[in-house]
Amino acid sequence: MTPDPGTQVLRYTAFSADPAGGNPAGVVLDASGLDEAGMLAVAAELGYSESAFLTGRTDEGAYTIRYFSPKAEVPFCGHATVATALALAERDGPGDLEFATLAGRVPVTVSREGGELRATLTSVAPHVEQVAASDLAEALAALDWPAADLDPALPPRTAYAGARHLVLAAASRARLADLDYDFARLEALMHRLRLTTLQLVWREGPEVFHVRDPFPVGGVVEDPATGAAAAAFGAYARELGLVPETAVLTLHQGADMGRPGTLTVELRAGDARIRVSGTGARIG
Template sequence: MTTNAPRPEVLRYTAFSSDPAGGNPAGVVLDATALDDSDMLAIAADLGYSESAFLTAPPEGLVPRQEGRAYSIRYFSPKAEVPFCGHATVATAVALAERTGPGKLVFATRAGTVPVEVTEEGGTLRATLTSVEPHLEEIVHSDLAEALAALGWPAADLDPAFPPRVAFAGARHLVLGAATRARLADLAYDFARLEALMHRLDLTTVQLVWRESATVFHVRDPFPVGGVVEDPATGAAAAAFGAYARELGLVPEDAALTLRQGEDLGRPGELTVTLRAGDPRVRVSGTGARIG
């Protein structure tokens, strides 16, 4: 950004809650045309949120181009760019819908094309993103042991019904199942040790999960590679978890799952994960609200 260029407006929205004090806050820049990478990283670091989103014109060929509803979008944590961020996508979609009305949007991300639909019910906007095609990977025993050591979790604290896997639906997340709600609530980990492992494995977060019922899960996401201890509500990890749960037969191929996140941080949020038989992609939806 040149020294004479005006600083773009930086909006603040929360995602996966209609209460500005809940969910996961994100910075949103609706016109980042004048910004370079260092500018975007500086804005994200200044805000201190887990991620901020920056919009520019869409690439040629992205559809639909009509009505100005398609964009290129980039996501920056306070430390680095990430390929995809669900909560910042939801926050951005809500911000756009407040200005141009509900409807369909398309975002070109580093991970691929992500359609989003925003609807309005009773004055509340809800955004639903559709992930890129997901996949799972095994994790080798030594890497799992290192993750557990960094978390301070004995292996006996894992739920055997949730085999550890790396799940991808736009970004890579290590999924670990907690045997009890108390285990999930007690999160005090070695920041530097987990960060080093996550960089080596190219992980965005670690998705820690406890199952309350057939369709309700409580989740937490350490995010040291982004420069924050924990992400309060994580749409990319929710999409990855939906793919994980379906592929391992933990839920039906057609399912609507509720993920509750942020309660242990005092920022409760709710993510809805929808799975459709015959469609490998995962849909993640939630509300949003402007902060301040």
């Protein structure tokens, strides 16, 4: 289906105040006239890793939102949620929002800090799972990563905070920087394991990490800044005791793609949900 030429598509980047950084997303604030095929057509035409579509409001006032990559719908997308929240805040002013996603309700608070708007989303309840040895071996083969290049202090796990991500930790920054994988092979594994991205990570310091996210199931080689994976990684870090129960983690992503961005991940003792925040900017 060809999208209605009257559909207003906004373009925002998330997790960077520079339009040339972070992760770009399409945002349609009124997608009530689009069906699934129409939303997919908009996302495919834009070519961003995801685009967000507001399809209405619930009885409680939450925005119903759907997310599409150029190839398929995804249950939750962090950077497109941030982009949408910033677009609403520019239109209506900062404040509290709630989005009804396929993964569950996601509250977002937008505040103004200095001259910038900053959005903080709160994830759905997360969980962390073991990874089968055969699945890990297949992922490493698709990446062309020797097992010896993994960081033994950060063991592989599958983490969920609205979408599923396989977390693999590189032992060096050079290993993380060298990403040249078998697209079709990794895509097939990810479909079988119902993964949205791989969260490839290198630990720079106690609470500072560098990450990259291959996204072949979405039709793109790599996602520049991945809010859903950041939330999942926060759950992973807490589950494995890598950080204190109350902590603020800084994730740097996109530098290897020429689109640097920063994601802030907050963990709170006694609250299982993960908070992910960042700035953003309108493109064009």
